[in-house]
Amino acid sequence: MATTAYGADIVQELTSAMAQIARHEAEELTEAVAASRKIFVTGMGRSGLMMKSLAMRLMQMGFQAYVVGETVTPNMEKGDTLIIGSGSGETAGLVSIAEKAKKLGGRIAVMTINRESTIGRLADITVILPGSPKDAAEGAGRSVQPMGTLFEQTLLLFCDAIVLSLMREQGMDGAAMYGRHANLE
Numbered sequence: 001m002a003t004t005a006y007g008a009d010i011v012q013e014l015t016s017a018m019a020q021i022a023r024h025e026a027e028e029l030t031e032a033v034a035a036s037r038k039i040f041v042t043g044m045g046r047s048g049l050m051m052k053s054l055a056m057r058l059m060q061m062g063f064q065a066y067v068v069g070e071t072v073t074p075n076m077e078k079g080d081t082l083i084i085g086s087g088s089g090e091t092a093g094l095v096s097i098a099e100k101a102k103k104l105g106g107r108i109a110v111m112t113i114n115r116e117s118t119i120g121r122l123a124d125i126t127v128i129l130p131g132s133p134k135d136a137a138e139g140a141g142r143s144v145q146p147m148g149t150l151f152e153q154t155l156l157l158f159c160d161a162i163v164l165s166l167m168r169e170q171g172m173d174g175a176a177m178y179g180r181h182a183n184l185e
Contacts, residue, residue, distance in 0.1 A: 058163070
């Protein structure tokens with residue numbers, strides 16, 4: 001078994017992936033989050049789970065952060081931001097959500113592999129994350145991991161980097177965030 005060696009390969013891929021993210025794109029998204037009245041996040045599959053983790057941390061920082069589709073999610077208004085995590089940028093349900101947000105006057109941000117995707121073209125802010133599409137043929141991508149795994153992992157790390165940047169900007173630490181951590185469990 002080469003399990004730990006695979007772990008080392010994954011860490012190496014993630015280090016390389018994070019280094020490829022354009023700083024100006026990252027800062028533009030982070031500034032948009034800081035300036036938003038409400039922040040909505042969405043994604044499908046594993047990318048959706050990564051986006052839910054972003055909403056959770058933003059809420060713990062005191063932002064009004066919501067997951068699209070949840071029963072307690074309020075309406076979007078002008079000045080609000082929708083952040084989409086989508087490797088392909090072509091997932092039909094996410095395209096529909098982006099189009100609706102645009103009609104409502106919301107700002108759209110996407111973290112994707114493909115700037116020229118449908119969502120990429122709709123977005124006001126695009127952050128390109130490295131990764132291979134989940135439907136790439138064997139050997140076609142540059143990742144040792146299957147399907148969209150590299151994108152999904154990079155998405156999680158990048159979302160955590162946004163949170164750390166916002167924490168530093170606001171002079172906040174983990175102890176302050178813990179005060180907003182769920183306590184009914």
